[in-house]
Amino acid sequence: MAVELDVFVGNTTIMDEEVYQLWLDGYTVNDAVKVRMEGGVLDECEASADVLLSDTMDQYRTFQMCERLLHSPAKLANQCSNDFPLLCLSLFRYYAFDDAFVREVLGKKLSKGTKKDLDDISAKTGVTLKSCRRQFDNFKRVFKVVEELKGPLVENIRQHFLLSDKLARDYAAIVFFTNNRFETGKRKLQYLTFQDFAFCAGQLINNWTVGAVDNMVEDMDVDLDKEFLQELKELKILITDKDLLDQHKSLVCTALRGKTKAFNEMEANFKNLSRGLVNIAAKLTNTKDVRDFFIDLVEKFIEPCRSDRWTAADMKLYLTHYTNSAHILDTFKHQVVWDRYMGVIKSCIFKMYHD
């Protein structure tokens, strides 16, 4: 004797959020039943274990069926479906990811090789392998779809996957990181969270990409503006021209004097720090150096400052004056490029300057 077939289909799908989460987390049906039993659903509703098993299987099947739709949600919006709000919710959850997991794969190639390493990541982060796979596949799917589209990245993601603004931005960050293969895995970068990177990605997308100047190009938000990167080389004059460097330093120091406890350190380190930042700018034409952008920022700027015990306020003060003073330098002709560069660097460093 056995139930050979057991199906329950509603005109609007009934979804148990708890079961959905269990499914997303990669629990098997039996494990999910156990978890639910412990959760005490049965007592609430005078049901038996059989009922619970049947319900869980049914829900899992529903999710599996929905999964297909969730992979191309734009279709889903078109279908004569009564489940639209529900599917939006499930979509949201489906495309949600663990920061711990994404931190591990951020900037990595979304290749089969990486997928093979998922079990290691799963072990490291405590996220179940099934869930890891789903998240990984989500990244890959979004990446593939957006890759070939014109127009703003975040907007594209939102339209195609019907995601919330926040989630769409996070996905844009992931796509951006993946595309440029930014190095995020080094030990020195471990203290940075995904949200730090996502913020930086947003800054870069908005200011440094092709899309920042022209918004109808393919890959506009994914590729950095090559011309801009070329122009960055011109900034080198700030450190190669000795006069300019000294002039810049004195301007900054005058502005900072008396305003911060770390003034001495700032003064002493000015040339080093300035060299560091300008060198990063100058090197960005090399793809390899683009990849090392964040590690360079940390090594060349954040770490020295941190060892000098600058506060966040010090940092803010310093960078503001550092940026603004360059405008006063009369021999410095690259104000526009400088602003475009420093605007992003400033906000990135603010975001990254923490423990």
Add this chain to the structure above:
Amino acid sequence: MPGKLKAKIVAGRHLPVMDRASDLTDAFVEVKFGNTTFKTDVCHKSLNPQWNSEWFKFEVDDEDLQDEPLQITVLDHDTYSANDAIGKVYIDIDPLLCTEAASVISGWFPIYDTIHGIRGEINVLVKVELFNDLNRFRQSSCGVKFFCTTSIPRCYRAAMVHGFVEELVVNEDPEYQWIDRIRTPRASNEARQRLISLMSGELQRKIGLKVLEMGGNAVVGYLQCFDLEGESGLVVRAIGTACTLDKVSSGSAPNTNTHVHPNTAPASNACNSPSKDGKEPVFGEDLPSSSGPPTPFRALPTSSSSPPPFSPSKPCSRQSSSSDTDLSLTPKTVEPKPVRCRPGIFLCPSSPTLSTDTLSLPGSGSVGCGHGLSSAPRATTPPPPSSIHSDCALLRKSVSFTEDLLLAASGMGSGGSAGKEAGPLKTLLRQHTQTALEQRGASSSGLLLNAREFPFFTLTSFPPGFLVHVGGVVSARSVKLLDRIHNPALGNTRSYKLLDWNSVTADEPETRDAWWEEIRQEIKSHAKALGCHAVVGYSESTSICEEVCILSASGTAAILNPRYMREGCLDIGSTDHRFEDPSPPSCGFCHIPYDELNMPFPAQLTYCYHCRRQKVPDVLFTTIDLPSEAAVTGKGCLIQARLCRLKKKAQGEVNATAISNLLPFMEYELHTQLMNKLKLRNMNALFGLHIQISVGENMLLGLASATGVYLTALPAPGGIQIAGKTPGDLSNEHHILTIQKRINDTIAKNKELYQINPPELTEEGLGSPIPEPRQRSRLFRSHSESSDELSELDLSHGKKDAFVLEIDDTDAVEDIHSLLTDAPPPTGFYSCNTEIMPGIYNWTSGIQMFTSVRVFRLSNANLTNQGLNKIFTDLCENLLKSFYFKLRSMIPCCLCHLNFTVAVPEEELIQVAVTAVAMTFDKDQAQEKPAEKPINKGSSENEEQLQFPLELCADVSSANTQPSSKVSGVPESTNVSSRVSSLERCSPLPEGRSRSLRSSRSFGGSSVTVVKMTPLSFLPGIRIIKYLGIINMFFIRETTSLREEGGVSGFLHSFIAEVFAMVRAHVAALGGNAVVSYSMKECVLMENPNKNQAQCLINVSGDAVICVRETDQEPTASMTNIGQTCCSANDGAT
């Protein structure tokens, strides 16, 4: 005759990738109607093609318009090889043929493939230009409205109820044709889908013709079924109730011209007027009714005497199939003679006119045909009254079980072996009438035979004042062998071709017709025996296993108010006096219709507890819904009796005999179970009783579902008393005592659970004219006309106030255990199988329709009846428990219209399919019935009476929906947290999703086409403003990759979901936003896991409607609720 069908293919979207190389598709579309095909251009390399085709025009007969579906095939163009089919869409254009329904079909239809399921969508526009057909010999019946709803549809008023219409068409099943061996499964499935679509269309057209003849303009309670008889063919049959409906303009004052002639009343647009009388020379002109044909209703003294104006022109030869016999009839040619209380020909099923052996011979049917004329008269002798009585298979409550058993047994006997004899006899009968018809030309007298023959009504709820008395359930079953019928006239093969049945002369439809007619005849005689002239809540069903077929029919014998009937529709002879004494509406229907001194069966009668003036039975079983005006104490509940009986595997005749021998016992036991369970719940009436008996190879399954209630007018049920057979045995005695205690406890608990607190009335207080039960029964017996054996048997169970159960063997113990194991629904839940739950009046707007299917495999080969029963009971109980669990977020709620269907698809499988709707209600006010407004209104004026009361709970529910409507933009029925709404706001939807006419549906920047579905005839808190037509769809899905699709469960789950999606899409394309009276008529699943294959057939039907929130002045905040957003569009439309 003429009509112009126009179709335009606009675009497609989300087509599947057909070309692996480019990951794209070169799609084009073939539009086919009848034998004409048009093609669009190929839209190269796109998954979202824009064809924007010209208007394809088909000039066709309206007959074809009714029969044929518009067939749209999407294909992938291939330069070198054959074009690959992507999928198909069948569009039933019937709704466009009726002016009052939809005017255009426009929308996105899922492209369906029988192997792959839904593959993208296609946007289609369809229009029809119909020219009026004045030819009175036409075969079409455009303009007749069809409703699945088994009550007078909400925005109509019944001017006249004409009566029963039935029809069936037969064809060979494409799946069993020789060609099926060489064609692909896809081609075979599509042939079947198309054939059934055609047959349904034809069936509707033919029924429509009959309705027009009767002078009606609509069919209410339309019930269409398929019999997949396998080798012997495919039968599509339908029954319904012909009515003349007047539209009640929504919201405004009731129509002033209530009594307008039915032919002109619906003719607001005369172009589509269903009037067929042909007397109006011009259409579109409002003729004064004096010059119009005489009204077919009320007394028309002249009509019988005046010569029928056009009858001579009606030669029978025009008919292409026998079932059209009375095609030429118009109601006014009827002589409304009460003299002809019967068709004059009465066939007594149990009279041994022919011996069995003649009939077991194949080909006997044709033999019969040959002798038609000569032998027919033999069968026309009216049966002696006693034979009617002994024939009763009444499921009416009676005190004595034995008697009931006996009745059932005799009834079944005739239904079984004798029934088989009757089949050919019936054929003769029809032959006879046909010949007579030819002889007499179209002289009217014999022609209305059909309508008058069966005063049956498929309606289950009625306008106030319509139902006068209810007698009880009448049912009949008969076992038939589906032999191939050889017709010597045609040689030994059926030579008709697929889709060409108009020329069919094979006698199959007649055979089937005869079978049904025989059953209907039996039902009619049962009703007569109960002193009733009509049968309401009538339905028919079949169960087929191999070549054995059980035909079942059941209904409720009743007396109807003749004021609303067409003259001559009912036989009202001596019974007239009963109408003169008006009974209060809240109890009148309970009063016995039969003669107290001449009861068809012994029963305990008491004076009505409500009015104290007339007699009522102690228990009442019916197949109808609880009349809205009935007085009920407490709440109702679902009561089910379940039964399994093993049977030996056998073939042919032996098998049929074995089954027909088992049937009466099953009926009896189901009845006992029902009665016990009813008593256990302290209730005294059953509504919506539906008994299904399914046959399998080695077992029979019986499932009886009903909603039990406590009718205030009926006496309180006595308890259940347990008696041991062997007194003196102490341990036994003790055992009995414990059981008795448990039963008493359960009864007490149930009383509380269902809030049954009847007003304590002392019978003595009224000077009790009721004799002691014992005397009474004796009294009745002495007057009883029933045969002696009955009364003798009755003695053994003579007077019993309390219900006695005897425990004498293990069987009885089992029974009692099963009685007590039925778990009541958990707190907050109620369940019923009627439209609404008696005792709950304040529904809120949360609804959740669902379909659930379970298949159980019996692995144990040697099961006992008891073991089987237990398994079956558990299966049903667990299913209910699952529902309660799944729907727990809707508490407090009620599962309404729980419709169980059982089947034995294979030897060791039991399949149970359920469709129901969960509706939320407001708990706090659940006790009170809102002001009895409708009743007062109903009784105030004659015309008003026929108007259905608006939502009983209109005021209450709308008030309640406000607080409960949660977050805007979220239908309550989904248990989604509030997060959704925020999500929705921030997730922009792609543009252009509502490109159809219903642009006003959009809200808050996005738009969602939500189509509500419910098996009920209404939606709580929502007003139906327009019926758009019937939805009747048939789908086949097949897979050869069962495992990959998630096993049978996954396969069926996605199929059902797809069916829902397609129904919704079709409704949306008609401009509707809800389906009411939705039902899944058929769900046949065949699987072969070893071959990784499965096939499933689903047939669904319902009424597409436009509805708006009950209170239009409601603030816009609630208007933005999904599903309520089309108000503005609708207001414009009406």
